[in-house]
Amino acid sequence: MALQIEGLSKSFGSVKALSDLTLTIPESTFTCFLGPSGCGKTTLLRVIAGLETAQEGTIRLSGRDMSKTAPAERNFGMVFQSYSLFPNLTALQNVLYGLECRGWAKAERHRRAMEMLDLVKLADQAHKLPSQMSGGQQQRVAIARALAPRPTVLLLDEPLSALDANVRAELRGEFRNIQKELAITTIMVTHDQSEALEMADRIVVLNKGRIEQTGSPVEIYTRPRNRFVADFIGNFNVLQVGAGGDGAIRFGSQTLATAADASGTDLLGIRPEAISLSPEPLGLGNALYGEVTRVRFLGNIQVLTVRPDCAPEQLLDVELHGPENIPQPKDRVCLNFAADALCGLSQ
Amino acid sequence: MTDQAVVFTQPARRFRLGDRAFALTVSVAVLVMMILFLVVPVASILLRSFVGSSGWGLENYVETLQSGRVWDLVGNSLGVAIVTTTLSICLAYIYAYAIQRTHVVFKGFLRLVVMTPLFAPSLVQAQGLIFLFGRNGAFNRFLGFDFDLYGFWGIVLADVLYTFPYAFLILSAALAASDARLYEGAVVMGAKPLRIFRTITLPSTRYGIAAAGFVTFSLTITDFGNAIVIGGDFNVLATEIYNKVIGQGKFGLGAVVGVLLLAPAVISKLLERRIASRQHALITDQSKPLTVGVNHRRDWIFGVYTYLVACVFLAVPLIVLFASLVKLWPYNLAFSLKHYSFDVQNGAQPLWNSIGVAFATAIFGVILVTAAAIVAQKFRSPLRGPIAFLAILPTSIPGMVLGLGYVLAFNSTANPLNILYGTFPLIVLLYVYYNHAQGFLIATTSLKQISTTFDEASTMLGGSQLRTLFRVTLPILWPTLFGVGVFFFMRAMVSLSAVIFLITPQTQVAAVSVLQLSDRGANNQAAAFSVCIMLIVLGALLLARCVLWLAGARHVSLIR
Numbered sequence: 052m053a054l055q056i057e058g059l060s061k062s063f064g065s066v067k068a069l070s071d072l073t074l075t076i077p078e079s080t081f082t083c084f085l086g087p088s089g090c091g092k093t094t095l096l097r098v099i100a101g102l103e104t105a106q107e108g109t110i111r112l113s114g115r116d117m118s119k120t121a122p123a124e125r126n127f128g129m130v131f132q133s134y135s136l137f138p139n140l141t142a143l144q145n146v147l148y149g150l151e152c153r154g155w156a157k158a159e160r161h162r163r164a165m166e167m168l169d170l171v172k173l174a175d176q177a178h179k180l181p182s183q184m185s186g187g188q189q190q191r192v193a194i195a196r197a198l199a200p201r202p203t204v205l206l207l208d209e210p211l212s213a214l215d216a217n218v219r220a221e222l223r224g225e226f227r228n229i230q231k232e233l234a235i236t237t238i239m240v241t242h243d244q245s246e247a248l249e250m251a252d253r254i255v256v257l258n259k260g261r262i263e264q265t266g267s268p269v270e271i272y273t274r275p276r277n278r279f280v281a282d283f284i285g286n287f288n289v290l291q292v293g294a295g296g297d298g299a300i301r302f303g304s305q306t307l308a309t310a311a312d313a314s315g316t317d318l319l320g321i322r323p324e325a326i327s328l329s330p331e332p333l334g335l336g337n338a339l340y341g342e343v344t345r346v347r348f349l350g351n352i353q354v355l356t357v358r359p360d361c362a363p364e365q366l367l368d369v370e371l372h373g374p375e376n377i378p379q380p381k382d383r384v385c386l387n388f389a390a391d392a393l394c395g396l397s398q
Numbered sequence: 399m400t401d402q403a404v405v406f407t408q409p410a411r412r413f414r415l416g417d418r419a420f421a422l423t424v425s426v427a428v429l430v431m432m433i434l435f436l437v438v439p440v441a442s443i444l445l446r447s448f449v450g451s452s453g454w455g456l457e458n459y460v461e462t463l464q465s466g467r468v469w470d471l472v473g474n475s476l477g478v479a480i481v482t483t484t485l486s487i488c489l490a491y492i493y494a495y496a497i498q499r500t501h502v503v504f505k506g507f508l509r510l511v512v513m514t515p516l517f518a519p520s521l522v523q524a525q526g527l528i529f530l531f532g533r534n535g536a537f538n539r540f541l542g543f544d545f546d547l548y549g550f551w552g553i554v555l556a557d558v559l560y561t562f563p564y565a566f567l568i569l570s571a572a573l574a575a576s577d578a579r580l581y582e583g584a585v586v587m588g589a590k591p592l593r594i595f596r597t598i599t600l601p602s603t604r605y606g607i608a609a610a611g612f613v614t615f616s617l618t619i620t621d622f623g624n625a626i627v628i629g630g631d632f633n634v635l636a637t638e639i640y641n642k643v644i645g646q647g648k649f650g651l652g653a654v655v656g657v658l659l660l661a662p663a664v665i666s667k668l669l670e671r672r673i674a675s676r677q678h679a680l681i682t683d684q685s686k687p688l689t690v691g692v693n694h695r696r697d698w699i700f701g702v703y704t705y706l707v708a709c710v711f712l713a714v715p716l717i718v719l720f721a722s723l724v725k726l727w728p729y730n731l732a733f734s735l736k737h738y739s740f741d742v743q744n745g746a747q748p749l750w751n752s753i754g755v756a757f758a759t760a761i762f763g764v765i766l767v768t769a770a771a772i773v774a775q776k777f778r779s780p781l782r783g784p785i786a787f788l789a790i791l792p793t794s795i796p797g798m799v800l801g802l803g804y805v806l807a808f809n810s811t812a813n814p815l816n817i818l819y820g821t822f823p824l825i826v827l828l829y830v831y832y833n834h835a836q837g838f839l840i841a842t843t844s845l846k847q848i849s850t851t852f853d854e855a856s857t858m859l860g861g862s863q864l865r866t867l868f869r870v871t872l873p874i875l876w877p878t879l880f881g882v883g884v885f886f887f888m889r890a891m892v893s894l895s896a897v898i899f900l901i902t903p904q905t906q907v908a909a910v911s912v913l914q915l916s917d918r919g920a921n922n923q924a925a926a927f928s929v930c931i932m933l934i935v936l937g938a939l940l941l942a943r944c945v946l947w948l949a950g951a952r953h954v955s956l957i958r
Contacts, residue, residue, distance in 0.1 A: 129858040149859035
């Protein structure tokens, strides 16, 4: 079911946590709220859950106003960052909890709980206590517990950030598969951009209580709207450009070929991996000469910093894959990139 | 997406109390109980102090303050309290230092031994000291000494023993928190041990020392049991209330002395709370715990000291035990169990009464304290502020004063609860509210440690507050609450001053029997009663430890 958020504002004392947020979460999609700590993403999720109340604005579920509904009555499922399984109850009892609250018949709720544990592949652990399970298993039980009462919306509050890296990677795929299988409207809060890029249908980038950009992972990654989004989602070269007399875009002393949407701005962005190195121009649309100033070896990739001749004060990063043919500092190189690899950024 | 297409699955629910109604009901119940059994008695004593033979006025105050006697009593009480506090803090500090900062052997044993006063009726120190150093004590009788124990120094000695465990617990905690970086820095700069102690150890424990000082002071100035047994003709404020009320039936004058006693106790408690809250700030999360180095000479010196102190603490209950097992101390030392036949008025009934009262206190204490803690911590009710305040108020009210307040409040036929007067339920309630603050603080602390995520997770799953409480919070909390119950049980078994005015021949409890028997000179039987009380408390502690051990909850501390 689609969730519409309109004009949501909330402040803690003088700190504005959410300011006038308007957003629609489409039905059956996986949406990520992404942003640095303190951006308001968790507050937004908790307001949707009903655990916090907003001072202004409405939340509608398929057109019906939920703002005044008590959290226990909203029928939303929620998974918390960590330690939210009741430690005194077994995995099965934890999953049964929400069904008991709703007064399901005994046989029915037992069948449903086992079905859910089966879904997260933990049916054989049903009678273990949370303390006897690993962190990853606990979070899978938490998902099963949240889904058992057939919630209309599933809310995930940084569900993977307390886990080890390898468990995290495994659960990303598993959570996503479950979401797709049940086609449940899901919102996940995260500060990890790779997690958001991998899992989400739509990403909402938040900063200082405002929405910076909303879009698919590909859009967000390749076409960040402004400098904040560009910097937050991976590395980005930000080019300070000026308009030449003929209306062309000039980067220092050189004119750049750009796509149409990049005109009319003085900031351009380009991903480091969108730049190819060569001794001579490759004919990709743009070619800048420059000198390598620094080489960082990061295993699977190498990051070179290059000082372009046309704008020596604006250093550019270039990413190379594989350890072969790495230029050394002071080497002369040519940077090639296509016109549509450049995107316009607002401040 | 149309409204019609959306089917809201609101499953059929059984009737449940709304969260707000539940929170309000519990809050109001807790507050009403506190008003009835805490505020009204304290108010009664204040009001009563202004009622004289000619009606309202300052008559009682004028009469009391104009007599020279009351100033002697104030001087006596302050003198005893100051000397006791000084001695108790010094001795307990060295003892705690030995346990925390040296390698004396059998620390567990040493810790336990100085806790024994907590397991015994609060006059057992005086009782034991009389068997040791009294006119017919072991030293005078068999070793040819000529001590005169009764009076000032007797009370001081008994109260040092009585307050030592409280001071030790606070000082030990203060000494346990240490930052190794400071000590390493001092050693690197070439400071000698005495200088390090003066410039680092002492300053970093100053709040602990002050807090222990105030606790000891208020315990001593309000102590009744030891003073009445060993004081002889030397009177203090606490014994004066007893004399005025029980001896002369002058409730108004007793109330005035009670108010006089309330003032220093309240002040020192308030100061203690202020100071205790500062202690934690000294240790930051970057502090490195101190590891105690090897130093055999130091360990020997402290070892000798700690074992001497431990001997004194063991000697008191052991001599009481010995006296209870002989025909007639000190004239006939033949072994006899006749004092355990309790052929006195009421027989062994007071012991059974005590056990019953202590069990009831444990159960009701846990329920009331937990309810108060939950209201203060979890419910967003406007009543939480007043409840949190009243919950810790009893720490500053001396037992005798609260007990007298109960008499004044519930003896009056104007009080609809007058039917409770002279019954066990009232004694139970008095014990509960007398010890309310400590129980409340323990429960609140553990409640704070339970993550709020559990409440939120339960809410999101559709659970009510009531369900969260019984299905999640209480099952997690039960070992701590069990510990609180044990604490209430112990206190109800051993404390004397609170109930001394409420006792009737039908509702006699064991601690009061000890006092009355030793008052009558039946010292051996009094000793037997004391021994039984100690054994019951120890047995309860052991049993509680076993229960917790079997339930897998091994980290709950039972001795507080």
